[in-house]
Amino acid sequence: MIWPVVTASFLASLVEFVEALTIILAVGVVRGWKSALLGVAAAVVVLTLLVVLFAKALERVPLHSLQVAIGVLLLLFGIRWLRKAVLRAGGYLGLHDEAKIFEKTTKKLGEEANIKKSGTDPIAFGTSFQAVMIEGLEVIFIVIATGAGGNWLQASLGAAVAGLLVILLGLIVHKPLTQIPENSLKYAVGVILTAFGTFWIGEGAGIKWPGSDLSLVWMVIGYLLCSFFGVWLVRNRINSGTTAGAKS
Amino acid sequence: MKSVRKIFEELIGLFIEDSSLAIGTIIWAAFAYMVIPHLPVSQALKGVIFFVGVIVILIENVARTIRKPS
Numbered sequence: 555m556i557w558p559v560v561t562a563s564f565l566a567s568l569v570e571f572v573e574a575l576t577i578i579l580a581v582g583v584v585r586g587w588k589s590a591l592l593g594v595a596a597a598v599v600v601l602t603l604l605v606v607l608f609a610k611a612l613e614r615v616p617l618h619s620l621q622v623a624i625g626v627l628l629l630l631f632g633i634r635w636l637r638k639a640v641l642r643a644g645g646y647l648g649l650h651d652e653a654k655i656f657e658k659t660t661k662k663l664g665e666e667a668n669i670k671k672s673g674t675d676p677i678a679f680g681t682s683f684q685a686v687m688i689e690g691l692e693v694i695f696i697v698i699a700t701g702a703g704g705n706w707l708q709a710s711l712g713a714a715v716a717g718l719l720v721i722l723l724g725l726i727v728h729k730p731l732t733q734i735p736e737n738s739l740k741y742a743v744g745v746i747l748t749a750f751g752t753f754w755i756g757e758g759a760g761i762k763w764p765g766s767d768l769s770l771v772w773m774v775i776g777y778l779l780c781s782f783f784g785v786w787l788v789r790n791r792i793n794s795g796t797t798a799g800a801k802s
Numbered sequence: 803m804k805s806v807r808k809i810f811e812e813l814i815g816l817f818i819e820d821s822s823l824a825i826g827t828i829i830w831a832a833f834a835y836m837v838i839p840h841l842p843v844s845q846a847l848k849g850v851i852f853f854v855g856v857i858v859i860l861i862e863n864v865a866r867t868i869r870k871p872s
Contacts, residue, residue: 626831630817630824633860637823640864688812695816752856759835761852762845773853780857784864791868 558770559705562750563712566696566743570689571720572736576652577685579724580659585678592674593682601690608698618758621702625754628699632747639741640781644788649737656729693717699747702754745781749773823863830855 582590612620641647663681693713701709749770756763763769818824834852841848 622831622835626828627817629831629856630827633823633827633856634817634819637820637860637863637867640860641867644868646868684808687809691809691813692816748856748860752853755831755834756849756852760839761834761848763849764846769849776853777857780861784861787861787865788868 556705556708558746558767559700559708560712562743562746563696563700563709564716565712565739566700566747567693567713567716568720569736569739569743570692570696571717572652573655574685574689575720575724576656577659578682579729580656581663581678581682581685584660584663585675585681589675589678590682593679593684594686596679597683597686597690600687601694604691605694608694612698617704618760620758621754622758624699624702625751625756625758627695627751628702628747628754629751631695631699632744632749632751634744635740636744636748636777636781639737639744640784641788642737643741643781644785645792646788652736696747699754700750702750741781745774745777748777820863820867822866823859826859826863827856830859 578590578594581593615623638647642649659681663677697706697709697713700712701707752773753763753770765772830852834855838848838852841851843851
């Protein structure tokens, strides 16, 4: 089960890294790069310490309990994304827009007082620290969850490749990565994580999945088809005029 | 402190956005852990029952969300 783990971890982490990059770019452009990058570095140090502590703690938890606990968290995480993706695809919620988030963040940061040209800017430091901490914690969770069967190396590899790709693209384009189809990615990730969550809960509960590890494939297809039905349901409701569309 | 609180809230928000969806999912997962393995059906069917339950929770939540007055 190497490729499903690497792919799931890569796609889910990619979304988180893109979101972090948007905030860091906004902070760097408006408040200066020094404090923005210091905030990033501080968050990376804290996240690394958390990973070391988590890894030590996880080694002591029995595998079945770990599978169920991670499965529940993963299912909550995945189904939340999938629900939102269905509502977005159906037109009930507005689409996620990195350009708009970049614009909003730069405007907000520009309005804040005390832009320091030298020394450390606490607003820039705090904003980029917070963004990297939040998105970084999500990436840690994604790695732990997708690698729950002892595949943490593969899951880490997927996340690391996603991180490197986003950093590289960020360095090249110096703009929010609006070309990455984030809404479609989130839809796909929602489906994949929901399938992984279902799988791990079943494994932890002692359910023998038809097809063993390959059951993830039919689960992904099944969730995808059902989500299409959900999208149809939302569109139908909006078209009938009983529900208004595109809330943010 | 405000920053730590925001990070904590975001962390909770990772898993819970719609409380009824989260509660339904947790209850169904508990059912899968405690009851489904003891059902007198084949192993394959046990997995399918759990899988279908998750779909029902999702679709019911989507249907209920769009029924809410906007």
